[in-house]
Amino acid sequence: MACWKLSSTLMAALLAIAAGPGTTRPVAVATSAHLHFYMHDVTGGPSPTAVRVVNGPRGSFGNTVVIDDELTEGTSQSSATVGRAQGYYMMASVSNLELMVNMNVVLTSGPYAGSSLTVVGRDDVSTPVRELSVVGGTGLFRMARGYVLWKTVTPEILDLEIFINP
Numbered sequence: 001m002a003c004w005k006l007s008s009t010l011m012a013a014l015l016a017i018a019a020g021p022g023t024t025r026p027v028a029v030a031t032s033a034h035l036h037f038y039m040h041d042v043t044g045g046p047s048p049t050a051v052r053v054v055n056g057p058r059g060s061f062g063n064t065v066v067i068d069d070e071l072t073e074g075t076s077q078s079s080a081t082v083g084r085a086q087g088y089y090m091m092a093s094v095s096n097l098e099l100m101v102n103m104n105v106v107l108t109s110g111p112y113a114g115s116s117l118t119v120v121g122r123d124d125v126s127t128p129v130r131e132l133s134v135v136g137g138t139g140l141f142r143m144a145r146g147y148v149l150w151k152t153v154t155p156e157i158l159d160l161e162i163f164i165n166p
Contacts, residue, residue, distance in 0.1 A: 029142050032166040033112070039085050039158040040070045040077055056091060064090040067103065075157055083107040089123065099123040101132060105162070115139030117162065119148055128152075134164060 042049045049069045056062025066088045072079035087103025105117040116139065121132030130150045137144035146164040153159050 029140060033141075033162070033164040035112075035160075035162040035164075037071045037073060037082050037160055038075050038079070038153065039160055040072065041067060041156050041158060042069070043156065053088075054090070059094075060091045061094045062091060064088055071105065071107075071160075075153055075159075080109070082109050087119075092122070097125040099125065105160075112140050115141045117141050117144055117146075117164075119162075121148070123150060125152065134162065137164075 040049065043051075043065075050065050050067045052063055052065050054062065054064035067085055069085040070077065070081055071083040071085055072081055074080075084106045085103050086106060087101070089099045089101045089103075092098055092100040099122070101123050102120050103118075105119060107113055107115050107117075116137055117134050118136040119132050120135050121130075123130050123132065128151065132148045132150055134144050134146035134148060141164065144164050146162065149161040149163075151159040
């Protein structure tokens with residue numbers, strides 16, 4: 001074990017030296033944050049942002065939807081855009097409306113523009129407030145950990161409160 005630690009440390013140092021100066025740039029990382037915005041999961045109309053790409057073998061079980069949903073400051077789609085929710089969700093229960101969600105919250109404006117958060121979890125749609133996990137991130141949210149409180153406002157609007165732990 002100690003040999004592996006030494007060789008992995010040596011390998012990391014050699015790779016850093018081989019990469020040369022100026023190939024990496026330090027990024028300040030947010031120690032904690034509280035974000036609040038609305039996700040517009042548009043499934044119909046001329047410009048849907050959520051599209052079913054897989055039909056499950058029986059009923060809705062296994063149905064998979066790919067998303068590129070707009071994130072806004074308010075519930076109106078004309079509110080200021082703060083980013084996109086990109087990923088997918090699938091029907092993960094044979095008998096209930098329960099989803100498995102996997103998405104990146106990509107922030108495009110405000111103090112965290114250019115950073116992203118990775119959100120994974122179970123969404124039991126019958127529950128008023130669901131909790132999903134923040135399992136990583138990039139930019140100011142590199143290696144982030146935390147959780148999302150996820151609430152349905154309308155069938156196509158979700159209220160997301162994201163808490164990043166220090």
